[in-house]
Amino acid sequence: MTTDRTTKAGMGPGALIHIGNKTEAPLTLRVIDYNLEKWDERLIHNIDQCRDYNNTDSVTWIDLDGIHDPVLIERIGVQFDIHILVLEDILNSTSRPKVEDFDDYTFVTLKMLDFKGPSGELNAEHFSMLIGKGFLLTFQERPGDDFDEIRERIKASKGRVRGKDSEYLAYLILDVIVDNYIRVSERFLDRIQKLEEIVLKKPNEFTLHSILSLQKELLDFKRSVDPLKEALNTMQLNCNKDNRKYFRDVHDHLVYESENLQIHREMLFNLQNLHHSILSMKSNSTMKVFTIITTIFVPLTFVAGVYGMNFDNMPELRWEYGYYTVLGGMGLLVIGMLIYFRKQKWM
Amino acid sequence: MTTDRTTKAGMGPGALIHIGNKTEAPLTLRVIDYNLEKWDERLIHNIDQCRDYNNTDSVTWIDLDGIHDPVLIERIGVQFDIHILVLEDILNSTSRPKVEDFDDYTFVTLKMLDFKGPSGELNAEHFSMLIGKGFLLTFQERPGDDFDEIRERIKASKGRVRGKDSEYLAYLILDVIVDNYIRVSERFLDRIQKLEEIVLKKPNEFTLHSILSLQKELLDFKRSVDPLKEALNTMQLNCNKDNRKYFRDVHDHLVYESENLQIHREMLFNLQNLHHSILSMKSNSTMKVFTIITTIFVPLTFVAGVYGMNFDNMPELRWEYGYYTVLGGMGLLVIGMLIYFRKQKWM
């Protein structure tokens, strides 16, 4: 079941409601708490338990898998003093990627992208993140993510993460997400190149459908990438000086993908033109063959028709070898036409 | 009856005149006055009655349904000390969406959009709003709006509205209007997707008309959305700090719709190309079938013509089974041509 924006429209602000695909999956709330000295990870069932982690020296990462329970989101909102509009954006899986600075926290929302299933459709998962002093809240639509490597690094105290703040943790997460965009982009390139081969070798009616659907998926990708690019630029300007380099790096990757995207769109546009031209050339050249066949037989048929006339006085008809002469003449005519056509480059 | 801009052009500023569709509907003037303690709502018939609500602690929302009476608008103008150019914009249903800051008030004008009637044409209603200290004036072309839920919330003291200023009330109204844009946008998407199906399955002459008219409606939509986006950005920068988050939120929604609009326009453009390609492919493939039929019969007819010649000396004509031999030869020729054509992928 899906609640769409239309239902939401007209409800006024302040009425928290989930917009997106409903799932029956149970929600899980996982807390990781760490600093240079200690590390703790557990699943909790009551948001009040978070209170223990609040206001401590450590960085607390609270990760909620499943955003279809407005009541829970609201209670988290109360617990962390989150603005009502932010809660709405967390619950609204159609909201636009953005970064917003509030007094006590920075809010980030974006799409996690990958290709799902064997047919490989582009799949966008709504992801939100609240970066506060000493805590990081992340909200995903579905369980399962690509952050296990980060969790592992924290646990094993690999790299710098244990000695850094929650903003650095946010960077690690953004980096993983944006790296996935690269995979998506490369997959698009693969598909465009496959289409190119098809167009050059054996274009057909379905190629057009594929081009159209790829164009639409690229538009979807664009809708995720372009606003985020802008948003991360803001992030990079407002974050702690220590972390600026990192966010600038993520921003650079995104700019790179955005340029690639533009290039892919252009390639697809060129491909569409090429497809049209090749199909029309093929069609023309086939028609030409048929037309040549007709054109060659039309004069022959005329000659046969002449000698099929019933005039009393047609001397050729009486010649001993009239029939063979005419057949021979026809043969010469065909040869002459073929030579002439070829000389004129008409065939 | 309609007074259009052309009539107005040349009349000079200062001559208040209504530009737009005339209606016979009676004007209603509804006043809602509230603060944290009290609430009052009534219909009034004389603009002087507003004076009682002026200069009090409470927020006064004066809502005029029907803008076709310049005299009334002028009296409101005098009452609230409104600039003559603002009054002109209120009366002019063709004016461009904008936000203007004056010393004592902020003026907002925009279009309320929905789809009207069974055929579902895009319908734009001119809407103006004057946000002053302690009062909010709204002007609509026709009675009936989507603000009842807001009125209900004020009455029932639901949410924060009773404790907020008139700017917050303006936000609530803008939020409802912009949420309607989302519905409009989704309706456009529906129609594009239906057209896509038609183009892929059975494109015809009328599909082009539909694409053209959808393109024109999207241009109309764009004319409402894009200037407003710009205007709300100004609003967000100039409003009270407390309300900034809210206006930023509305602005974000509008940016989102503006991006969608751009994507819809692009989808429609792609669709138009696709339609052209598919129709031309269909037409070509039909013509090819007819041409193949002709091409196959032309050599056969020639052969028949040869044996219809009247030469005295044509030995084949005398053969016992000459006729059947020729018929058989023709059959082989047809089969040969079909095999060859298919091998060459010409059919």
Next chain:
Amino acid sequence: MTTDRTTKAGMGPGALIHIGNKTEAPLTLRVIDYNLEKWDERLIHNIDQCRDYNNTDSVTWIDLDGIHDPVLIERIGVQFDIHILVLEDILNSTSRPKVEDFDDYTFVTLKMLDFKGPSGELNAEHFSMLIGKGFLLTFQERPGDDFDEIRERIKASKGRVRGKDSEYLAYLILDVIVDNYIRVSERFLDRIQKLEEIVLKKPNEFTLHSILSLQKELLDFKRSVDPLKEALNTMQLNCNKDNRKYFRDVHDHLVYESENLQIHREMLFNLQNLHHSILSMKSNSTMKVFTIITTIFVPLTFVAGVYGMNFDNMPELRWEYGYYTVLGGMGLLVIGMLIYFRKQKWM
């Protein structure tokens, strides 16, 4: 007679010369002088008479109809201490719309647009305006303008004009000119919609010419509107604070027209595509009919050819009802082909 820019090119600055259509019309120099107390209007023949109006409290509007006399322009230049480059722009009817601030005055040059004659070609008249302290100089190419209403208002002391400065008078004039742009724009829309009807109903070769010439007129319109938009924005920023609202209003109207222009251009572009598609569809469907006729008769002709062969042994020829059988067979063949073609949606 026309002096074009090419003649002017190479003459160096400082050589005042009129560029544009020459007219034999006599020049008229009309002076209106007013303030709250007094009003005076007269035609003068000697620019020196202006001196009386200079340096007084009143606003002096000097309106020159006809700019083809460089000597007069130069003398006005001396009288009012106008920069040589400004005088060149006044005389040059090909100069670009712009607003320039000088120490003692603001110079505005633009095009007055309307449709002229029964065929309704877009007609641009060069108009310049010098706004100084207490005076306003206006320069038109031809006698006759749309400012009579303004003159009437000044004379009758209607509205605020008598109590305002020369900048406000300039605003009134700009407002009239820009309002005319709206009429021009609506006339364009009319013509586009008429073309649309023609394209949808009975497109022909001449439709393309009309589209092309409309495209060119829109480009001319754009050349007048877009630089002026930019220029009026500067004007609005630099004018007296009191008049800012008014110039902002004119600027808004111009932005609106500029957007409309863009939309009209896009509509025309879409229309061109539509025209191409519809013509090609019509042409294809006509050709298909002819091809179907041929395709149906080709097999029939073949059958007739077969029974026109002269073989001695063709038993069917001897059958009593052979002829009728064959005719019937041909009829069945036609019906079969028609049914098959229709089933395949080929016709």
Next chain:
Amino acid sequence: MTTDRTTKAGMGPGALIHIGNKTEAPLTLRVIDYNLEKWDERLIHNIDQCRDYNNTDSVTWIDLDGIHDPVLIERIGVQFDIHILVLEDILNSTSRPKVEDFDDYTFVTLKMLDFKGPSGELNAEHFSMLIGKGFLLTFQERPGDDFDEIRERIKASKGRVRGKDSEYLAYLILDVIVDNYIRVSERFLDRIQKLEEIVLKKPNEFTLHSILSLQKELLDFKRSVDPLKEALNTMQLNCNKDNRKYFRDVHDHLVYESENLQIHREMLFNLQNLHHSILSMKSNSTMKVFTIITTIFVPLTFVAGVYGMNFDNMPELRWEYGYYTVLGGMGLLVIGMLIYFRKQKWM
């Protein structure tokens, strides 16, 4: 002989080399020295002679015709203390139009454009200018220019030039060059309009070549105009306050040409579409005529074939007026088809 950029690439900075067409024309070095009181003009052969003119009150204009001698350029560089990169730009006829401010001088490089020869190809001549305090160096590729009028004005002390500084002299030169751009632009417009006539009246294969080559020339023109526009904007901001009006005027002309250029490009693009449409319409309508001829004779031929069959029992063949009846029937068939085709608007 031409030295192109490729040869230069890889030589490192500091190696002065001429890039462009070599000419055997002798170099001339002309010096004009003037102020309000005095005037002097002579051809010099040794750059050292310039020293006499340096560091005086007067304005010294040194004009070098021919830039293919790097040694001379280098010596001028030493004499006037010019940066090595500037010398490179002077020698490099492929360098991009620009204005650069150095401590002691301003460097301007651009293209002088005109149409050369009877066929009228666009011809670009590399021109550089160094504006220093009290001196102006100009470098042209070939002898012969459009500056004689300026030299005449200086000599005759016409206009303000004798009382102004070297920057004003630079303005006079730029004004002449940019005025030439206007001629070029008008010539382009002429050619586009001629092409338009051809396309509307008798389009042919060569029209496409003309459109393509005009497109390429417009691209070349754009390459000269657009960077210069930007550069002169900088110039206008950095020049002496007295001369600002003049440079702003030149800049305005250039903006005007840049807009015209854009409009010409668009006209050409529209023309290309029109050409394609008209040719395809013509081709279609010719093919239709041929197809109609065939379509009319095919049924007639069939009827003739029927009565050419050899069935024993064909009563019509025995009728006295069978032949005439059939001929009449054929005539009626033709008339019927023609009427029907015309009624269906197929012809």
Next chain:
Amino acid sequence: MTTDRTTKAGMGPGALIHIGNKTEAPLTLRVIDYNLEKWDERLIHNIDQCRDYNNTDSVTWIDLDGIHDPVLIERIGVQFDIHILVLEDILNSTSRPKVEDFDDYTFVTLKMLDFKGPSGELNAEHFSMLIGKGFLLTFQERPGDDFDEIRERIKASKGRVRGKDSEYLAYLILDVIVDNYIRVSERFLDRIQKLEEIVLKKPNEFTLHSILSLQKELLDFKRSVDPLKEALNTMQLNCNKDNRKYFRDVHDHLVYESENLQIHREMLFNLQNLHHSILSMKSNSTMKVFTIITTIFVPLTFVAGVYGMNFDNMPELRWEYGYYTVLGGMGLLVIGMLIYFRKQKWM
């Protein structure tokens, strides 16, 4: 073997890994150390040896050929205190051209471009550069570069280089690289012009492939040039005042190439349209010839068919010269049709 970005994605920052083509080529580390007095050049095998050159008055240029050894890169990183993200960019041959300012050094990464092999494919080599106080690190993918001339100049103390800082050395290198872009650009122009000739003379199916592949290579070129243009602009603003002129010069060259690139892309786009138009015109004119042949014979065949009818009473058949009359009539018909067709400009 290639490690692509996809493999890297998900590994988290801090894990140094080479992304790009693996080569077996041994790495070489060449050190050039110089100032006005001394010069030294040697190949070193241990990065620790660099320490001797550090912190001296001289400029040290350390040039690493081969970036496929993360361990070595990491040790260099430690030695020179380089940020981990910079090391990643050095190792990642897919990273986007950029300039980044760090506290102690400026990091530049870009692509060196040339055409490789006889078929002349565009080849991009990843190049990074670290400009520090007194040292310059450069990283190339493969041995062999165009910097030998620079090394020679340093050794021979030609030009200013020995008296300048490491930033000037960086400029020399950038200048060589950007000069190569010019060669690449000219090569592209050559190929476009060759394609143009082919299109105008004998367009065929493969021309489309060439256009498509050239479009793709131009997109690749654009991907290298456009970000670098932006990056060098930053560089020019942040570098030492003395070197600003030099970097501005390189930036200008790049802007020039970027404009050329845009023009080449447009030329290619125009060419594609031209190709389509010419092919379609050719195809149409060939088809017209065939159709004319058919159209001429169809009425003749009809006439022959008429006189092949078997009516008893066909007086013409009995005429002495009936046969010759008919043949003559046919001849006249052909001549008449040819004259008429030509008069109508149908052939």
